[in-house]
Amino acid sequence: MGISLDGLSSGLDTTSLIASLMQSESIPQNLLKAQVTSTTAEITALQSLNAKIAALGVLAKAASKPGALDLYSASSSNTNVKATAGAGATGGELQVVVSALAQNQIGVSAAMSAWPTPATITIVGHGGPVEISAASGSLDDVVTAVNASSAGVTATKVAAGKDSGGNPVYRLQFSSKTTGADAAFSVYQGTAANVAAGTATNVLTAPGAAITKTAQDASVKLWAGTSAEQTVTSASNTFTDLLPGVSVTVSATSTDPTTITIGRDSSAVASKASALVDALNLVFSVISNQSASSTVTNADGTTSLKAGVFAGDSTVRDIDDKVMSAATMPIDGHSPSEYGISVTKDGTITFDTDKFQAALAADPDAVNAALQTISTRVAAVTDIASDKYTGQITQRITGDQSSVTSLNDQVAAWDIRLASRKSTLERTYSAMEVLLSNMKAQSAALTSQLSSLSSSSSGS
Known part of the structure; x- marks a missing residue:
């Protein structure tokens, strides 16, 4: 473990002196770090604005489609x-x-204890015969096989008392999965070939069986x-x-x-218009909030005003102007305010639902056309601003991200440079202390020798 011996010979606080020198040497790197911080904040703000503009574009494009407002x-x-x-x-x-x-078909078999051997079932429906092979004549196996088939029919085992020998018997209930006349089906004991030959038994028309509900449209x-x-x-x-x-x-x-x-449905149309205005105001709000100055407390305890990230940003200001113009410019000589869409003194837009619906009731085609025109204009501006390849904000974000990468590389290079500089200073001051220590030792030796010579001379 290294030991720091500050100023043993010189009396200097070399640790503090080196730290002070390094603080001065670090000024260029600190400026780079501050630039990284400010650029990163700008990227975050631009990404937030880009997301709001993209969301506005989705609404505007949906409302601009032909017939989108024919609600x-x-x-x-x-x-x-x-x-x-x-x-x-x-x-x-x-x-x-x-x-x-409409109803599905339901049919039940006669009471039975097991399916006759071989355990083959054929269901004939609208889609043709489906031949099903059960694992055994067990009614549970038959139910499982039918339910796993593509016949469009479900089977259920239902208790039906006991036979003359006291053994439990069951009925199988078959139900079509869908309704309608085409959902009608027949269930046979035997293969599809037996059905075609007319030798298979129709389970649902046999004695004791019944179709309890007929499929119908x-x-x-x-x-x-x-x-x-x-x-x-x-x-x-x-x-x-x-x-x-x-x-x-x-x-x-x-x-x-x-x-x-x-x-x-005037309420549904008004709802679309209101949603568009809300999305517009969200964009204006982000720009306004990020452009406003705020009071910050400095390291010395004093306060000062700090400009917002978007303050003086010409790109953002241009987009703000374009969005506002797209939303509020006249349509065929008519101001959007005639339809309840008005600009306020603080640079936002208000939506008067009652005025909009009154205008819609008076001339629905004109109002729908006006809202579609506004939506089309807004959609075009959102593409200019936030297209994922060519959007102004998108390109700004990409450029800033490249700048941050470059700045971080420069900061890392300064880390190496400063570490080397600190090491050099430490070696320099250490060597000085060693030199001063040697000089003091030599001085002490000379003083001792001179003292000895002086004593010897006096004795003689």
Whole structure:
């Protein structure tokens, strides 16, 4: 372990002296470190802004697509008929009478204790015959084999009492996995070849068996009671082709007609406009907060103002101006404020839902066109700013990251340089102390010799 002997000969505090000299020598490196810190802070702020602009772009691009604002809602006069409007829906109404609900098929076998040997089952349905081989004649094995097959049918073993000998017997219940007329099926004891030859036994029509629920489509009547009456069927209880863009789900039959009404959904359109304004304000907020000065406490206890990361940043200021212009410039001579989108004194945008919906009710096509124009303009600006390859902010981030890498390399080089300089200083001062120590020793020896000579001369 090294021992530090400060100023044994010189009386100097060499450790403090070297530390002071090294502090001076480290000034260039400290400037580099400060630059790394400030550039890293800039990168973090730019990344945050880039993310907010990208999110704004997603909303703007979605709203700018053709038909994106043609939003409709559906209502029904009967709770047993639910209607939902989606893309492609248009205004109007339709009356339907629900004649039947879709259902799957369920059938049960006669009571049995085991499946006849060989344990082969063939299920014939809409997709053709599916031949199934069970591991054994055990009803549990038959159930397992049916449920693992591609026949689209499930099997369940149900207790059915005891036979004449007191042994437990069971029925196998078979159910189609889907509803609709095409879900009908037959279950046979035997192979597919036996079925084709007519020698297989139909398990569901044998004595003691029964089909307890018949597979059927749901059906509704349109214009019931008129010469134009028409029946529409569906394999499920949901109809997707009654009206463009409208899904209708039925849950009970009826004799009276149910009225389905499709109308423009002004609330949904307003919600999209509001979301776009919120995203715009989030971008403005990030820029404003990162541009503002803040009070900081210095090392000596005094305070001073520190400029924000974006203060004086021409790139950020240019993007801020472009986004604001895209959102607030007139459309065909009309200010967005006519539709409830207005600029405030503090550089943000407000959205007046009531004013927007009133304008939408008065002229939906004009308002939708205006909102799409704003969205298209904003989307174009977000691409300029945050495109992952060519965006202004993206390129700034990439450039700053390269600068930080280079600066860190320079800091590391200074570490080596400063370590070498400190080692040199330590050797220099150590050598000086040794030299001074030698000189003191020589001085003491000379003094002793002179003293001896002086004593000898006096004695003679």
